[in-house]
Amino acid sequence: MKNVTLKDVAMKAGVSPSTVSRVVSDDSRISEKTKQKVLKVMNELNYYPNSIARSLANKKTDTIGVIMPSYEEDIFMNPFFQEGLRGISLVTGKNSYDILIATNHEGEKDVDVLKRVIKGNRVDGIILTRSNEKDESIKYLRESNFPFVLIGSCLEYDDIPSVDNDNEKASYELTSLLIKKGRKKIAFIGGELHSVVIKNRFEGYKKALNDNNIKFNHEYLISDKFSEESGYKLTDKLLKLNDIPDSIIVADDLMSLGAMKKIKEEKYKVPKDIMLASFNNSILAKYSNPSITSIDINSVQLGKRACEKLFNILNNNKKLENNKEIVEYKIIERDSTKII
C-alpha cells in the first residue's frame, strides 16, 4: 500500500502540486476556496506530508536533539534526566517539534555522535544535558556555530547559551546550614570531578568553609562515580579516617542513599553523629529514613527553559535575553540535618 503523496492530492483536487504544498505549509497567498477544496481532498485521501521530503527541501527537521548520557554510564539512571526530558518534551510539544535521542553507535565518542547528527541534518538544534571541564562537545558546537543550549555551565567560554542553577551558591547555603548547626568537620562527597556541576558545588562548599574560618581538610573531599554504590564506598573511606566528619555534603541524592546506608551500618546516627545534606531533591531524599535535606534544583524547569531558549535562538528572537539563565533552587530541609 503506497503512501499518498502531495501529487496525488494535487491531481484529485485538480490543482498543481505547488498549490497543495502551499496549503500544507499554511501559505497565505492562496484563495480560501481552493484551500478548502484541497483540504477536503487531503482528508479524503488521508494524506500526511512526508516529513523527510519536507526536511530535505527546506532544511528544517522540526526536531531537536537531546544528548543524554550513554547507556553505559550509571548516571543514565539519575532521575534528573527524566525530569529534564519531561520539561523539554513539554516545550517541544507546544512548538510542534519532536525529540531525537542520538545513541552512541559502535565506536562513537560523544563528539562523533554530535557530528553525525548535525552534519547529517537530523536536527535543528541541540540540548546538552550536562557539561564537563574542557567539554569537547561544547567546543565543537560552539565552533561549528550550530544552535544549542546547555543545561549546566561552561567554565571555558562565556558565550554559551545555558540554563543552570547557581550551584555554587546553593552549595554555599547548604554548607552554611551545617555550620550554623554547629558542625565544623564537614566532608564533601562528589561525583566525577571533571563534571562542572560537581566543581561548582565543591567551590560553594569551600567558600562557605572559608568564610567561616574553617580550614578545608583535604581528606574530607572525595569523589568517584555518580552512583549509590560509590556513595557507599566513599563514605566508608570517610568513616575510616582518624578524625571522622560530623557532617557530609553529598552531590547527589542517589549517592547520599549509599552514604546513609554505610553510616547506619557503622552504627552512627543521622543527624546526631553525622548530618547529611544533598542535591537534586529526587523523591528518594524525601522517603529515605531519616529523610534527607536536599537542594531542589527544579529539573523540569531546567529542561523547559533550556528548550525555550533554544527555540528563541532558532527563531532569531534576538539574543536580547541573557545567555546564561539561572533557575531558582530551594533548600528542602528534612530530618538529616535537624537536631533532635
Place this chain on the structure above:
Amino acid sequence: MKNVTLKDVAMKAGVSPSTVSRVVSDDSRISEKTKQKVLKVMNELNYYPNSIARSLANKKTDTIGVIMPSYEEDIFMNPFFQEGLRGISLVTGKNSYDILIATNHEGEKDVDVLKRVIKGNRVDGIILTRSNEKDESIKYLRESNFPFVLIGSCLEYDDIPSVDNDNEKASYELTSLLIKKGRKKIAFIGGELHSVVIKNRFEGYKKALNDNNIKFNHEYLISDKFSEESGYKLTDKLLKLNDIPDSIIVADDLMSLGAMKKIKEEKYKVPKDIMLASFNNSILAKYSNPSITSIDINSVQLGKRACEKLFNILNNNKKLENNKEIVEYKIIERDSTKII
C-alpha cells in the same frame, strides 16, 4: 559555510557520485583501491552524509520511535520508562540506530502522533512502552501493518509482537506470599484500571485469593492514578474501612511510598499491622523504611528485548521467534513483609 556533499567528494576523488555512495553504504562491489581513495577524500573534506537525503532515497531512517507517556501524565516520571529507555538505547546503539521521542503536538491525541510519525516516514519501527484496554494505538499499528513491538501485553489481539513479564503470575506469587504469612485481609491498590499491567496484576491477586479460599472483598480493590499521592489517598480510604486490611498489594513502588506514608501517619506498623508488597523494584523500594518487598520486573531487559525483537522484524529474521516474549521477574523480599 555550505555542507560538503557527496558530489563534492566525487569530483575531488575523480569518480562518480554512485561510487561514493557505494563507499558510504559499504557496498561490496567496489575495488579496495577506489574505496580507499574515496575514503581519503571524504576525510580531507570532512564529509558526512546527509541522512535526510539518504532516508528520502532509500526509505529508511535508521531511527525507531519510542512512544512515552505524554508530559502531562504523572506516570512520565516513573523510573520504569527511564530504565526501559536505557535498554532500548543499548540496542539501537549497537545497530547504529537513533531514537525519536515523538511528543504530543497541540491538540494531538496519542494515535495522531503515531499517524504523523509513521505516515511522515520518520521512523522505521515503533516501540510502545505500555498498553491499555482497547488500545487505539495498538489497533492502528496492527491495521496499518507497521513494524512495532509492545512492551506490555494486549488483551484484544493475539498476534501482537510484545515483551512482557508474566504479571499475573508475579502477582499471584506476591499475594501467595502474604497468605503464607498468615494474612487474609489483603487489599489491592492499583494505578489506572484500564491499564493492562494493572489488570494482569489484579487478576493474579484475585486468583491467589481464590485458590486459597479467601473471598474477594470489593472494598479492598481501589485504584486511581499511578502516583505517590494517589497511593497516599487510596490507602487513606482503606484505613477508614470498618474492617481494615492486614496487608496490601500495591501495583507500583511510587504508589507504595504514598501508602507507607499514610500507614505510618495513622500509627500502624509495617509489617506487623499491615504488610506491604509492591511492583517494579525501583530503588525507592530498597531505601524505604521499612524497605518494601517488590517484584523486580527487569525493565532494562524489557526495553532491550523489545528493541531486539523490533530489529528482528525489520530484518525479516522470520517471525520464527514467538510473538510474545516473557522476561523473568524476581520477588525481592524485604522488611515490609517480614514478620519480626
Place this chain on the structure above:
DNA sequence: CTGTTAGCGCCTTCAA
C-alpha cells in the same frame, strides 16, 4: 567494478 540516468516527495523561485 564503475558510471549514467532517474527519481524519492516536497518546496521555492519565477513567470503568468
Place this chain on the structure above:
DNA sequence: TTGAAGGCGCTAACAG
C-alpha cells in the same frame, strides 16, 4: 492567486 520547472542530496536500477 496559481502553475511550471528545477533542485534539496542521495540511492537504485541499468548499462557497460
